[in-house]
Amino acid sequence: MSDPLxxxxxxxxxxxxSGEEISRELSISRTAVWKQINRLRKxxxxxxxxxxxxxxxxxxxxxxxxxxxxxxxxxxxxxxxxKLLERVDSTQNVALSWALEGAEEGAVVIAEEQGEGxxxxxxxxxxxxxxxxxxxxxxxxxxxxxxxxHLTLLTAVAICRAIKRIVSLPVGIKWPNDxxxxxxxVCGILLESQAEDERLLSVIAGVGISVxxxxxxxxxxxxxVVTSLRRESGQEVDRAALLAEVLFExxxxxxxxxxxxxxxxxxxxxxxxxxxxxxxNVDTPFGQVSGVAQGLDESGALILLxxxxxxxxxxxxxxxxxx
Amino acid sequence: MSDPLxxxxxxxxxxxxSGEEISRELSISRTAVWKQINRLRKxxxxxxxxxxxxxxxxxxxxxxxxxxxxxxxxxxxxxxxxKLLERVDSTQNVALSWALEGAEEGAVVIAEEQGEGxxxxxxxxxxxxxxxxxxxxxxxxxxxxxxxxHLTLLTAVAICRAIKRIVSLPVGIKWPNDxxxxxxxVCGILLESQAEDERLLSVIAGVGISVxxxxxxxxxxxxxVVTSLRRESGQEVDRAALLAEVLFExxxxxxxxxxxxxxxxxxxxxxxxxxxxxxxNVDTPFGQVSGVAQGLDESGALILLxxxxxxxxxxxxxxxxxx
Numbered sequence: 001m002s003d004p005l006x007x008x009x010x011x012x013x014x015x016x017x018s019g020e021e022i023s024r025e026l027s028i029s030r031t032a033v034w035k036q037i038n039r040l041r042k043x044x045x046x047x048x049x050x051x052x053x054x055x056x057x058x059x060x061x062x063x064x065x066x067x068x069x070x071x072x073x074x075x076x077x078x079x080x081x082x083k084l085l086e087r088v089d090s091t092q093n094v095a096l097s098w099a100l101e102g103a104e105e106g107a108v109v110i111a112e113e114q115g116e117g118x119x120x121x122x123x124x125x126x127x128x129x130x131x132x133x134x135x136x137x138x139x140x141x142x143x144x145x146x147x148x149x150h151l152t153l154l155t156a157v158a159i160c161r162a163i164k165r166i167v168s169l170p171v172g173i174k175w176p177n178d179x180x181x182x183x184x185x186v187c188g189i190l191l192e193s194q195a196e197d198e199r200l201l202s203v204i205a206g207v208g209i210s211v212x213x214x215x216x217x218x219x220x221x222x223x224x225v226v227t228s229l230r231r232e233s234g235q236e237v238d239r240a241a242l243l244a245e246v247l248f249e250x251x252x253x254x255x256x257x258x259x260x261x262x263x264x265x266x267x268x269x270x271x272x273x274x275x276x277x278x279x280x281n282v283d284t285p286f287g288q289v290s291g292v293a294q295g296l297d298e299s300g301a302l303i304l305l306x307x308x309x310x311x312x313x314x315x316x317x318x319x320x321x322x323x
Numbered sequence: 324m325s326d327p328l329x330x331x332x333x334x335x336x337x338x339x340x341s342g343e344e345i346s347r348e349l350s351i352s353r354t355a356v357w358k359q360i361n362r363l364r365k366x367x368x369x370x371x372x373x374x375x376x377x378x379x380x381x382x383x384x385x386x387x388x389x390x391x392x393x394x395x396x397x398x399x400x401x402x403x404x405x406k407l408l409e410r411v412d413s414t415q416n417v418a419l420s421w422a423l424e425g426a427e428e429g430a431v432v433i434a435e436e437q438g439e440g441x442x443x444x445x446x447x448x449x450x451x452x453x454x455x456x457x458x459x460x461x462x463x464x465x466x467x468x469x470x471x472x473h474l475t476l477l478t479a480v481a482i483c484r485a486i487k488r489i490v491s492l493p494v495g496i497k498w499p500n501d502x503x504x505x506x507x508x509v510c511g512i513l514l515e516s517q518a519e520d521e522r523l524l525s526v527i528a529g530v531g532i533s534v535x536x537x538x539x540x541x542x543x544x545x546x547x548v549v550t551s552l553r554r555e556s557g558q559e560v561d562r563a564a565l566l567a568e569v570l571f572e573x574x575x576x577x578x579x580x581x582x583x584x585x586x587x588x589x590x591x592x593x594x595x596x597x598x599x600x601x602x603x604n605v606d607t608p609f610g611q612v613s614g615v616a617q618g619l620d621e622s623g624a625l626i627l628l629x630x631x632x633x634x635x636x637x638x639x640x641x642x643x644x645x646x
Binding site: 120121142144145146148149152176177190191192193194195196197198199285286299300315316 | 443444465467468469471472475499500513514515516517518519520521522608609622623638639
């Protein structure tokens with residue numbers, strides 16, 4: 001929290017704080033106090049003002065707001081170009097168009113709501129208004145096409161780390177890039193790549209984090225397999241702070257990857273994984289493969305040890321835990 | 324040539340062939356001869372008819388025509404869905420839109436002329452009307468993303484083989500997929516891929532063959548580095564026959580790859596290569612690499628042996644021969 005006044009109100013929920021106290025504590029004039037309160041009101045914070053008692057924080061912004069995100073943002077490029085939109089079909093589509101029109105690496109598209117948010121294999125991604133982080137980042141990596149899976153894994157690690165920093169929850173990665181809490185999904189990642197021969201032109205990295213959704217925000221058929229940070233932690237999560245943390249961790253790992261390659265990312269992924277050591281069935285384009293997950297190879301493929309004692313590599317597929 | 328009458332005329336250029344001779348040779352009635360000549364006229368062949376002497380072939384179709392292509396076509400899927408267009412910006416764009424709208428694997432877009440034909444790295448590809456094969460094929464391969472370079476190499480082999488069948492010319496492949504005659508380019512290939520995580524969604528494979536271009540059809544600055552099949556062979560080439568042969572060889576190799584993987588393709592590529600054994604400079608995204616080309620690795624990367632006796636792998640780049 002970079003805003004001391006807001007931090008004070010948030011740590012004194014349901015209490016009145018007088019203008020005089022604020023003035024004294026922050027060494028600012030009474031007029032400045034009034035201006036600060038108004039600044040927070042403009043961001044969507046609601047205060048009750050009672051003569052003699054002072055101000056009480058009674059409502060927080062429900063909308064993501066660019067200045068709040070920028071206050072938290074510690075990156076040098078990720079998120080520095082930003083489109084914050086109300087409702088879109090899919091942030092992936094907006095970001096791809098923007099990339100084709102020349103958006104720089106690190107440009108990010110965020111929407112309060114997606115009408116046609118998508119996951120892998122054309123599956124729908126449920127993206128209701130005001131409760132999630134639905135975003136797409138433009139990457140223009142100078143790596144060969146066949147290293148793309150590294151970015152998929154790197155993204156999962158970054159978001160896992162960011163969530164853990166903001167909310168204390170046992171989030172883990174299911175190969176390649178689903179984030180689960182207690183075997184229920186809280187985040188989906190989808191990388192869409194455009195290449196010319198062996199040269200990657202752009203990667204649009206889509207991330208959907210179910211932040212403040214309540215049980216009844218999810219369609220009934222999904223409630224057993226998905227959850228949200230709020231449901232798991234019991235508390236509302238500051239989306240702007242989480243978003244800024246995601247962009248920060250992501251940029252850090254991306255720079256690490258540029259400098260040192262996949263080695264460190266692989267170790268970090270394995271450390272956050274809930275896949276390794278478990279018996280899995282994987283539906284691949286070539287049929288089902290089963291075995292106990294051992295780790296990643298240098299390309300990012302998952303190594304399985306099957307019942308016959310043979311090692312198998314899986315490059316893409318849907319993982320189901322069988323134990 | 325599947326048309327005996329046309330073959331006869333083509334092998335007797337500038338001679339008159341009488342209706343009676345044709346009737347006797349092909350064992351058809353005089354009325355049938357007249358019908359056959361009219362059929363060829365509809366395709367764009369021009370005949371002079373002189374009483375007592377007979378018919379003389381004086382002009383060939385300058386346009387590609389769907390029925391001529393289909394007459395030559397021996398494929399089961401490649402080219403069975405076909406869009407033959409007069410003038411487009413780029414066949415790549417038309418084919419990508421078509422693929423997104425549901426065109427099946429093997430669908431092909433052919434244009435007489437491209438306004439903005441493109442090669443690698445946004446370079447222009449010169450595509451004047453009526454003299455080349457400017458085409459894009461839709462592929463939806465069930466292979467992991469990192470196998471895409473196999474398709475680039477496979478395409479070069481297929482087109483090289485097709486050209487050799489139709490025109491007897493020493494065509495060879497410069498890594499990864501330029502086709503040269505006497506170190507001048509006659510064909511360029513550009514694969515544009517769309518992927519979702521590690522799963523290829525579609526590949527739009529663009530091919531430009533400079534078939535019947537004359538020297539002055541090329542911009543002056545290109546004349547030293549490009550050539551055409553006509554310039555090299557001294558004869559006009561039947562574009563419909565060549566196009567059908569390209570699609571046939573391409574489909575054959577694609578099926579072979581589906582069944583047996585990259586091994587046989589790699590051998591065929593190496594057999595058609597003019598790269599192996601030569602000293603090269605390669606401009607890669609990571610700087611210039613030099614050495615003598617040794618062959619391909621299993622991913623399709625080019626293996627170089629440098630002056631220090633070290634082996635190096637190149638995944639993408641522009642090759643210049645240094646000897």
